[in-house]
Amino acid sequence: MTRYTYYPGCTLKTTAKxxxxxxxxxxxxxxxxxxxxxxxxxxxxxxxxxxxxxMHHLAPIRNMIRVEELKEQDMVDNKKMVTLCAMCYNTLKRxxxxxxxxxxxxxxxxxxxxxxxxxxxxNVEIVHLLEVLREGGWDExxxxxxxxxxxxxxxxxxxxxxxxxxxxxxxxxDNPTIMENLIEALGAEVVDFSHKQxxxxxxxxxxxxxxxxxLSYNILKQAEDAGANILVTACPLCEYNLGPxxxxxxxxxxxxxxxxxxxxxxLMALAFGLDEEATAFxxxxxxPMPLLTEMGLMEKNKNGSxx
Amino acid sequence: xxxxGSKQTLRFNPGENTFKNRVNExxxxxxxxxxxxxxxxxxxxxxxEMDYLPxxxxxxIQLGLEESLESKTIWTCMTCFNCEVRCPRGxxxxxxxxxxxxxxxxxxxxxxxxxxxxxxxxxxxxxxxIISNQRKLTA
Amino acid sequence: MEATNEMVTIYVMGKKYEVPGDLTIMKxxxxxxxxxxxxxxxxxxxxxxxxxxxxxxxSYKLEGALACQKIVEDGMYIAQIPFNPAxxxxxxxxxxxxxxxxxxxxxxEVSRCLSCNTCTKAxxxxxxxxxxxxxxxxxxxxxTAELSFDCISCGLCAVRCPAEIVPYNxxxxxxxLNAKYIDGPSQHVLDRVKEVEEEIxxxxxxxxxxxxxxxLAELYNNREVDLSx
Numbered sequence: 001m002t003r004y005t006y007y008p009g010c011t012l013k014t015t016a017k018x019x020x021x022x023x024x025x026x027x028x029x030x031x032x033x034x035x036x037x038x039x040x041x042x043x044x045x046x047x048x049x050x051x052x053x054x055m056h057h058l059a060p061i062r063n064m065i066r067v068e069e070l071k072e073q074d075m076v077d078n079k080k081m082v083t084l085c086a087m088c089y090n091t092l093k094r095x096x097x098x099x100x101x102x103x104x105x106x107x108x109x110x111x112x113x114x115x116x117x118x119x120x121x122x123n124v125e126i127v128h129l130l131e132v133l134r135e136g137g138w139d140e141x142x143x144x145x146x147x148x149x150x151x152x153x154x155x156x157x158x159x160x161x162x163x164x165x166x167x168x169x170x171x172x173x174d175n176p177t178i179m180e181n182l183i184e185a186l187g188a189e190v191v192d193f194s195h196k197q198x199x200x201x202x203x204x205x206x207x208x209x210x211x212x213x214x215l216s217y218n219i220l221k222q223a224e225d226a227g228a229n230i231l232v233t234a235c236p237l238c239e240y241n242l243g244p245x246x247x248x249x250x251x252x253x254x255x256x257x258x259x260x261x262x263x264x265x266x267l268m269a270l271a272f273g274l275d276e277e278a279t280a281f282x283x284x285x286x287x288p289m290p291l292l293t294e295m296g297l298m299e300k301n302k303n304g305s306x307x
Numbered sequence: 308x309x310x311x312g313s314k315q316t317l318r319f320n321p322g323e324n325t326f327k328n329r330v331n332e333x334x335x336x337x338x339x340x341x342x343x344x345x346x347x348x349x350x351x352x353x354x355x356e357m358d359y360l361p362x363x364x365x366x367x368i369q370l371g372l373e374e375s376l377e378s379k380t381i382w383t384c385m386t387c388f389n390c391e392v393r394c395p396r397g398x399x400x401x402x403x404x405x406x407x408x409x410x411x412x413x414x415x416x417x418x419x420x421x422x423x424x425x426x427x428x429x430x431x432x433x434x435x436x437i438i439s440n441q442r443k444l445t446a
Numbered sequence: 447m448e449a450t451n452e453m454v455t456i457y458v459m460g461k462k463y464e465v466p467g468d469l470t471i472m473k474x475x476x477x478x479x480x481x482x483x484x485x486x487x488x489x490x491x492x493x494x495x496x497x498x499x500x501x502x503x504x505s506y507k508l509e510g511a512l513a514c515q516k517i518v519e520d521g522m523y524i525a526q527i528p529f530n531p532a533x534x535x536x537x538x539x540x541x542x543x544x545x546x547x548x549x550x551x552x553x554x555e556v557s558r559c560l561s562c563n564t565c566t567k568a569x570x571x572x573x574x575x576x577x578x579x580x581x582x583x584x585x586x587x588x589x590t591a592e593l594s595f596d597c598i599s600c601g602l603c604a605v606r607c608p609a610e611i612v613p614y615n616x617x618x619x620x621x622x623l624n625a626k627y628i629d630g631p632s633q634h635v636l637d638r639v640k641e642v643e644e645e646i647x648x649x650x651x652x653x654x655x656x657x658x659x660x661x662l663a664e665l666y667n668n669r670e671v672d673l674s675x
Contacts, residue, residue: 010434013584014546041561041580045439046386049405051335055608056442059561087435115563164388165399173392199352199387203439206432207419208383211356237435244431421554429551434583437550437557445558 003076004132005067006034009088009236010042016085016236018280019263023084023129025278026268029144032132035076037066045087046203047094054108060095061109064124065116072118080125082132084265086235090161093126093168128162128170129265130178130234141185146273148187151295154267155191155228156180157219159238160199173197179232182264186271193226195219200241213248216241217256220249224259229291231261239263244285260288270297317370326371334406340396341365347390347400356383361390361400368403381407382418382444408443418444454520471498471513471524485528491515494600497527497570510568510602530601532612537619544627546585553616556583558609565603565613571596575603575613582616590617591624 012020027034040063048056063081070076083089099106100122110119133141156179163169163176171178176197180190198219201212220242223231233239243261250256262284269278270292276282279298281289292298331337341362348360357380359367367375375381381404390400412418419440429437450467457463458475465474472486487495496513503521513526535552542548550556556579565575578593594617604612641647654662 010438010584013586015431015433017546039574039577041576042434042438042559042583044442044560045435046442048442049386049402050333050409052333055560055562058563062561062563085435087439113563115567160387160389165391165401197389199385199389202385202387203436203443204383204385205436206428206440207423207444208356211353211383214355215352236433237439240433240436421557424554426551429554430545430547434547434550434557437554441558 001031001033002078003033003035004078004080004082005070005076006036007040007043007063007081007083007088007092008036009083009085011236012084015283016239016263018283019084019236019239019265021280022263022265022269022278025274026265026272027129029272029274030133030136030140032136034082035070037063037070040066043088043091043095045091047091054105054112057095057098057105057109058112060092061099061120062113062116063092064096065113065118065120067124068118068121078125079123080127080132082127082129084129084234086128086159086162087237089126089128089170090168096122096124096126097168128234130162130182131170133182134178138181138185141182141268145185145187145271147271147297149267149271149297150187152188152267152292152297153191153227153229154183154188155193155223155226155231156183156196157223157231157233157238157242157261158197159233159235160197160202162234163197179234179264183232183267186267188267188271191223191226191228193222193228195222200238202237202241205237205241205245209245209248210252212241213245213252216245217249217253220246220259221256224257229259230288231259232264232267233261234264246286258286260284260286260291262288326373327368329410330368330403330406333409334399334402336398336400336402336406338365338368338398338403340398341369341394342396344395346393346395350389350393351384352387352389353383353385361404364407365398365400365403368407376407376411380404381411386443412444412446415446417446420445454518454522456518456520456522456524458524460523465518467518467520469518471500471511471516471518471522472496474518475513475524485513485526487514489514492598494598495528497530497600497602497605498524499527499568499602499605500524508568508606510570510600510606512570512600515570527601527605530604530612532601532604532615534615534618539622539626542623544587544623548623549582549585549587549590549616549619552619553582553611555609555611556616559583559611560609562608564606564608565611568602568606570600570602571598573597578617578620579611579613582620587620587623588628590620591628594621 008020024034041059043063044056044059067079067081071079083092158176163171163173183190195218200219201215205212239261246258266279289298343362343366345362348354348362351361354360359378359380364375364380384404386401388401452467453464454467455462456465456474458478463478465477469477485496487493491512491514498511498513500509501523502519537552559579561576563576569575573596574593578590581589597614597617599614
């Protein structure tokens with residue numbers, strides 16, 4: 001069992017709790033223990049791009065100090081910070097790079113955070129869970145599969161911040177394969193489609209939801225036209241824009257035929273044969289359970305609830 | 308309505324504190340590298356909602372036109388970095404957009420407000436949406 | 447810093463005074479001739495009325511303290527903050543649910559928290575203010591209530607917050623939600639109210655009410671004080 005520091009991000013504790021629940025359950029099967037620090041703070045969701053900005057780097061760097069503290073207390077086996085949310089991954093990784101390369105900012109950050117017990121050494125590595133899975137080998141994932149997702153046509157949706165900008169992404173920006181490899185290891189069919197890296201609309205969902213609905217509609221339609229019956233994602237904001245926002249899409253495109261959107265760890269939990277609490281499909285909108293039950297990948301109990 | 312596009316005389320200031328230099332410094336990019344190939348604009352998913360194309364904004368900065376700060380474009384950009392990966396000269400156009408936004412926001416300007424949201428929206432929107440929205444679009 | 451018997455120099459709103467070095471800021475200001483009409487309350491470190499900001503000579507650091515608790519230091523530059531402008535959002539506690547996004551619904555500015563820790567640095571009660579704002583942001587109401595327990599709403603955190611959050615208002619909502627919906631009623635309070643209603647204490651109170659001043663003095667001076675609690 002390898003123990004990693006686990007950084008949840010704010011949303012995984014609230015509206016995206018299903019992402020966290022399915023992750024913790026499926027990681028355990030793969031001998032990955034995710035240790036959440038007792039104290040952590042919001043990473044900021046977006047990286048501060050202005051070159052003179054120091055204030056917005058405090059939040060990400062503070063979290064890295066937490067990783068070093070856990071390692072010092074021997075609660076984890078390495079100095080990696082595992083994230084699930086693509087936005088957290090991007091923000092934390094970029095802040096880390098800035099800290100390591102800019103001596104002036106490093107000094108200012110240390111000076112402001114004089115109340116922390118230790119100074120950040122710069123030695124933490126930010127990784128996304130997909131990278132951890134890739135490092136462990138796809139065969140490991142395959143061997144943990146009890147119920148292969150045969151017949152499920154999965155469209156891998158990366159979104160923006162998992163692959164861009166150059167040098168930060170977890171895979172090649174032009175031809176990523178990491179999600180496809182995971183899907184195949186779980187026994188499902190990969191459906192490649194043109195919009196797998198197109199932005200879902202991101203934070204414009206707050207004040208410009210019509211524009212977001214347009215973008216999301218295109219992504220979902222392309223996935224569907226390519227033959228997918230389910231879409232998989234790694235970011236709670238993408239999931240929100242492509243999932244719950246479908247009610248808005250339907251207002252603008254009444255003939256829209258929706259497909260369910262789930263987190264990649266939920267599919268993992270399903271393939272590993274874990275129970276309802278682990279797959280946590282209840283929170284997903286639209287509901288993926290009818291599709292999965294129809295395909296025989298989930299069982300319906302006698303009292304009507306799903307197993 | 309801006310005068311960009313109509314005939315006007317531009318006077319180039321050889322001074323240090325030009326608009327272009329300020330944008331370059333704040334973004335960490337060099338807009339002079341741009342040769343207007345348009346790859347960024349063709350990859351940008353939000354051009355429908357914009358008044359100027361991203362490549363046009365870069366051109367405006369090269370020419371020192373501060374009215375680029377009044378465009379709708381800089382607020383429509385959602386920092387998806389599609390432009391950054393496509394630029395053949397390695398310019399991060401998303402960084403440049405952020406610099407333009409900062410130049411406006413730092414003058415106590417808020418593009419959006421939390422007051423616009425209903426209680427129901429606040430209940431349903433994921434934290435990630437509200438936080439990133441506030442970070443990008445408010446002072 | 448320890449109190450000293452010597453006189454020290456302090457500056458109140460820019461004016462210089464020599465005051466005994468073992469006085470609290472509040473007593474020192476009164477020694478200097480100021481009369482408190484605002485910015486003074488229980489004088490016991492509990493009400494939060496005497497919130498004060500100060501700097502000491504030679505240090506750029508801006509510190510926060512309660513005037514009734516903090517002993518003066520030589521070279522202190524003092525400014526009182528008797529009032530912090532803040533709106534307490536109106537809500538009906540009976541209509542709220544302790545859901546993950548409830549706090550965010552009433553105080554959405556919590557989403558602007560930069561995690562800069564300025565609030566914690568300003569707090570005179572040694573509370574981890576940033577930590578509880580963060581737990582509030584992610585809907586952990588019980589933890590927010592626990593971490594903010596010592597808060598006396600002095601307002602120093604709110605005055606300094608760059609994101610313009612009012613942490614003590616957020617904490618109050620969290621504690622109220624926690625007490626009502628999560629922790630549940632305090633059984634010992636309910637038990638005591640029942641005892642009072644059953645008139646268990648009426649006889650003893652009656653005796654005291656009828657006792658003379660001398661009898662009361664005797665009872666008071668010979669009372670047993672349990673310091674273990």
